[in-house]
Each structure stands twice: as structure tokens, then as C-alpha cells.
């Protein structure tokens with residue numbers, strides 16, 4: 819199984835490479851990343867967290883007790899946030915910064931461009947928890963970690 823790499827590994831702080839086309843190796847990596855995300859009980863995982871230099875993240879959240887928060891499996895490829903509205907403060911953790919929480923600013927409503935597994939690029943509008951995870955994973959792909967954007971550099 820692939821392992822999640824942790825800060826200060828430099829692979830985490832470098833902007834990831836654009837994926838020119840979804841092909842078989844990319845699809846295989848997605849399947850491997852799924853196993854890692856489930857194993858670590860994460861709600862999202864970016865390719866650079868398993869040492870792969872690609873603008874690719876996966877997201878999924880399932881909790882029978884809070885079904886209104888559930889998020890079906892989603893793949894981000896070359897995601898680009900083009901609009902963000904309604905900032906708020908929240909606390910987040912990260913598999914690459916184990917056992918730590920950071921206070922960060924997120925936006926409740928976002929719009930992004932994303933490529934799907936059929937190589938089609940389209941605009942997604944979303945809000946709330948999914949928007950929060952997308953911002954977290956998009957930061958990863960840009961080489962940004964929670965400890966880089968924490969308010970007051972606070973490690974709660």
C-alpha cells in the first residue's frame with residue numbers, strides 16, 4: 819500500500835504537475851489512493867501526499883449518523899478555484915500533519931473548474947463541507963499546507 823507522507827517532506831510543498839490526460843496509469847493511481855484514504859480514514863487525499871507529483875485529489879465522506887454531510891466519491895483533476903464567497907474561520911486537520919489542528923479561513927461558496935474522468939472540463943459550484951474539502955485539497959496541489967495558512971500561525 820502507498821503511504822501518506824508527512825510534513826516537512828518537500829513533495830508536499832511543491833506545486834504539482836498538470837495532468838494532460840486521464841489514462842490507465844492515472845486511473846490505477848486513483849484506485850491505490852482510494853485504499854490509502856479508507857485506511858487512514860481521511861475525507862480527501864491528494865496525489866502528492868502519496869509522493870506522486872500530479873494535480874490529482876480524491877474526496878469522499880460517508881457517515882451513517884450525519885447523512886446530510888455525506889459526499890459521494892469525487893475526483894479532482896487540475897482543479898482551479900475561480901470564485902470564492904463568504905469567508906469563515908474553521909479548524910482543520912490533515913493526514914500529512916498528524917495529530918494537529920489549525921485555525922484557517924475558508925469560503926462557504928466556491929466555483930471551480932475541474933476535469934472529470936472522461937477528460938471533460940467543466941464548472942462546479944458547491945458550498946459547505948464539500949467546498950471546504952475542495953479548498954483543502956486544492957491547496958495541497960498548490961503545495962500549500964495548513965501550517966502555511968494557519969491564522970496567527972496557531973497550532974491549536
Ligand SMILES: [Zn+2]
Pocket residue numbers: 911912913914954958
Ligand atoms: Zn491535507
